[in-house]
Amino acid sequence: MTTTALLPAARPVVNHQGLDRPDFTLSADRVDLWLIRRPTGADADALAVGELDAEERKRADAFIRRSDGMLYAAAHVAVRRLLGRYTATLPQDVRFMREPCPGCGEAHGRPALSPPPPPLHYSLSHSGGVAMVGVGTVPLGVDVEKLPGAETVDICSKALHPDEQIEIAEAGTGDARRHLFGQIWTRKEAFLKGLGTGLSRSPAEDYLGTDLDRHPEGWTMVGVPADTTHAAAVAVKGQAPKVVNVRWVPDTWLAAGNTVCGAAAPGPNDTVLAS
């Protein structure tokens, strides 16, 4: 009789420094993550908002805080330019749709490209001056959140899984507690976005705490190094990717006038982490 030892699932390697120039190819072994900072000054003036569709421009203009609208616009310019590079499509010609909701079947599930270009899947998140786009060959979800204050952590922890609440309560006070909440929350929201339910599924239902072995089966959740004021995570469906590459998109890459399609077009270089 032979016995087979069950090996723990391999965790992806997260690369965020010294990366090669991106080639905008897709691989089942890899997830690409792109971080975008809200442009300011001349970079904000140069943002290629003309590539957004009417609905996106209307939404960008509707934010009560101009800074939120600028981040929204930059994030959507980035999505169009990035997905345009992966699919050899002009940014303004990239079309979007909603997949069916796994809960009710209505068309408000995961955002996707239209018509679907298998096997590309993407996800977008933005919060407090930073946005993140995830691109891969399987369904995925990303989330980035500005770390909330202590009182917000106390209040919002009550919405989490009971064991997550205990872990946060045991984390003491101060920054450690805020960071742990941010890590758990971004893993959770990334997972719920990957599922396609979003917050229509209770945040208390699934455990995304510090014990990775207890995370939902069939998904791999990975913390993403963003900056000192944000937490970020990606959730990837199915077999864990071998590699997660994290890059910052330079503001200049989002400027009007840049040629962003075609093999010779400039792309975001390997970039460094925010200070």
Added chain:
Amino acid sequence: MTTLHMSQTYETENGLVHMTRPDMAVLATAGLRERTRILEQYVREELGRILGIEPHLVDTTGRPMGCLGIGSISGIELQYRMEATLGVDVNLQRLLLANSAQELIDCLAGQLGPEAHLHGAAVPA
């Protein structure tokens, strides 16, 4: 059971704003118009706290919640604060997807008046 500390003041660039808890006894007996007025002031204060602006500057009619700056975490905070203050259930998904703060105010006004006790809450969680 622990009691959450919820501060009743917040800072704006023009100074400190003191929030006023609605009088639940008044809400329970007030007519729809008065109830809506009280709840509008309360929701303005809660949104103003999240946005860091004075309550009267909050646009309650022209913007969806996302464009007011309400994301997932601030949405849950708003949900829990309103539930704790008003004693009603607030549906998070409906809060986040509301087309305006006025939609939220109208929902709360329906849940809190005498009509709600007679006919059930207008907007159940």
